[in-house]
Amino acid sequence: MNAMQDMTGGRELVMVSNRLPVDRVTNDDGSTSWRASPGGLVTAVQPIVEQLGCVWVGWAGSADEAVEPFELGAMRLVPIELSAEDIALYYEGFSNGTLWPLYHDVIAQPEYHREWWDRYRRVNQRFAEQVAATASEQAIVWVHDYQLQLVPAMLRELRPDLTIAFFLHIPFPPGRLFAQLPWRRQVVRGLLGADVIGFQQTTDAVAFRMAVERFTRAPALGNTIVLPASADGPSRTVLAQEFPISIDAESFAEIARRPETRERAKEIRADLGDPRIVMLGVDRLDYTKGIRHRLKAFNELLEDGELDPTDIVFVQVASPSRERVDAYRQLRDEVEGTVGRINGAHGTIGRAPLNYLHRGFTRDEMVALYLAADVLLVTPLRDGMNLVAKEYVACRDDERGVLVLSEFAGAADELRDALLVNPHDIEGLKAAIVRAAHMPREEQRRRMHALRRAVADNDVAHWAAGYLGAVRAAAESGEIGVGG
Ligand code: ADP
Ligand code: F6P
Numbered sequence: 001m002n003a004m005q006d007m008t009g010g011r012e013l014v015m016v017s018n019r020l021p022v023d024r025v026t027n028d029d030g031s032t033s034w035r036a037s038p039g040g041l042v043t044a045v046q047p048i049v050e051q052l053g054c055v056w057v058g059w060a061g062s063a064d065e066a067v068e069p070f071e072l073g074a075m076r077l078v079p080i081e082l083s084a085e086d087i088a089l090y091y092e093g094f095s096n097g098t099l100w101p102l103y104h105d106v107i108a109q110p111e112y113h114r115e116w117w118d119r120y121r122r123v124n125q126r127f128a129e130q131v132a133a134t135a136s137e138q139a140i141v142w143v144h145d146y147q148l149q150l151v152p153a154m155l156r157e158l159r160p161d162l163t164i165a166f167f168l169h170i171p172f173p174p175g176r177l178f179a180q181l182p183w184r185r186q187v188v189r190g191l192l193g194a195d196v197i198g199f200q201q202t203t204d205a206v207a208f209r210m211a212v213e214r215f216t217r218a219p220a221l222g223n224t225i226v227l228p229a230s231a232d233g234p235s236r237t238v239l240a241q242e243f244p245i246s247i248d249a250e251s252f253a254e255i256a257r258r259p260e261t262r263e264r265a266k267e268i269r270a271d272l273g274d275p276r277i278v279m280l281g282v283d284r285l286d287y288t289k290g291i292r293h294r295l296k297a298f299n300e301l302l303e304d305g306e307l308d309p310t311d312i313v314f315v316q317v318a319s320p321s322r323e324r325v326d327a328y329r330q331l332r333d334e335v336e337g338t339v340g341r342i343n344g345a346h347g348t349i350g351r352a353p354l355n356y357l358h359r360g361f362t363r364d365e366m367v368a369l370y371l372a373a374d375v376l377l378v379t380p381l382r383d384g385m386n387l388v389a390k391e392y393v394a395c396r397d398d399e400r401g402v403l404v405l406s407e408f409a410g411a412a413d414e415l416r417d418a419l420l421v422n423p424h425d426i427e428g429l430k431a432a433i434v435r436a437a438h439m440p441r442e443e444q445r446r447r448m449h450a451l452r453r454a455v456a457d458n459d460v461a462h463w464a465a466g467y468l469g470a471v472r473a474a475a476e477s478g479e480i481g482v483g484g
Contacts, residue, residue, distance in 0.1 A: 007468035012139040013054040018147035023061035040387040047248040048464045089119035092325050095147040103173050104288045104382040108327045128154035145169045153193030163475035166194040170384040172204035185215045195474035198243040200384040200410040205242045243467040245385050249394040249459040255367040256395035265371035272313045277437050279314040280373035282388045284321035287331045290379040290423040295338045297429040302346045309346040309353040317357045370395040375402045375436040379423040385410035393455045399448040402436040417450040
């Protein structure tokens with residue numbers, strides 16, 4: 001057993017997430033292939049499971065397609081089929097039209113539809129049944145994210161021998177907001193089926209424990225919730241605590257050190273016209289990411305003459321996301337309209353101040369972009385963590401570059417040496433962008449040095465050790481009957 005496998009005490013590990021780590025895509029010629037699924041969940045979790053090995057249960061990303069289980073590296077992937085109606089009601093509806101906006105401080109208006117909830121419950125039940133049929137005796141099952149909050153309790157009922165862990169990758173909302181959810185009690189009870197519930201930030205864990213006290217009356221002693229004996233089983237405890245997620249910093253640093261990556265970074269700058277300053281934004285095209293606010297600030301700085309469009313290029317990478325959900329369609333129209341207006345007003349022949357890229361890139365190309373950027377703008381209105389900020393820092397072993405970071409991203413708890421901003425304050429955001437564009441090398445070095453230490457000290461191995469250590473302790477306490 002290596003150090004990683006030791007984390008599960010030799011038990012089988014079953015990952016469960018809405019999406020598998022790879023999505024099935026149909027190519028132009030009709031053939032199909034697999035590509036990495038979008039988002040931070042896979043970036044963070046993949047390096048752990050590559051070492052540990054696991055079974056991974058999730059959706060393959062297309063509608064009405066039954067895919068047989070298959071092996072991928074150290075993983076055995078078990079696809080769950082979702083119909084077009086499941087996708088519309090469970091995924092686009094309840095997950096991304098109700099929970100996503102509610103859990104992100106109602107930046108968009110959550111919609112509450114009983115039909116969506118009903119399908120969410122049914123799809124969660126299907127996930128639980130598939131896991132129950134797949135997991136070996138005494139396995140550790142690790143359920144991920146807001147799409148599957150009912151799975152822990154459903155699974156416990158089917159398979160009481162399992163140790164169940166849950167991790168919420170997005171924020172848990174404050175009490176007044178969570179209370180809006182018509183099915184708040186069911187969600188809390190669903191999560192409490194787990195032995196360990198992990199959150200990104202202390203505030204999330206506190207908000208959850210308060211919701212438990214309010215909606216179930218089960219008391220919390222510190223981080224531990226004590227569930228009384230009931231018809232469903234004996235008294236037991238649930239650990240609900242923050243475990244801030246991270247990245248495999250060394251694997252990003254390794255790509256960044258390669259001569260070909262450095263060469264590619266230079267090429268990118270040359271292709272952009274070798275401007276004095278390259279600014280970068282990298283986000284899923286999501287209304288939580290603050291892209292509208294960022295573009296507004298950038299446009300005003302060009303209009304005020306505080307940034308010179310012949311001197312600066314802003315590259316905004318916006319990965320396609322949830323394109324059939326109304327709020328995302330609207331956002332795309334708005335962002336693309338704004339990009340056109342900015343370039344129309346401030347571009348010159350052969351040179352546009354804004355380079356907008358609406359597509360996915362390879363990891364190597366992302367790293368080259370990070371190296372090419374003098375300034376990274378990470379300005380979400382709300383974000384569970386934001387791994388892009390950590391990736392930029394991990395790549396900059398030259399100790400150059402400036403990170404402008406929203407105080408509403410979970411990452412701001414650790415990355416205190418970034419230029420922290422309130423993205424709602426457009427004047428403050430503009431001032432931070434100007435400061436970043438003119439920051440002296442020595443200040444860049446000092447800040448980046450401290451940021452790199454923060455990311456290196458809390459990388460994904462550290463996160464996994466803390467989280468899986470708690471899960472393993474729960475598994476072992478169960479075996480000897482403590483808390484059970
Ligand atoms: P979220 O999980 O909300 O999407 P994160 O910042 O935590 O946000 O994680 C996003 C992940 O997706 C990062 O690992 C980032 O490198 C990756 N990513 C974002 N945009 C792209 C893109 N266009 N191409 C490839 N990877 C991307
Ligand atoms: O935590 C954010 C999240 O929903 C993850 O589950 C996933 O990594 C990412 O966003 C991508 O979202 P989607 O699966 O809806 O494309």
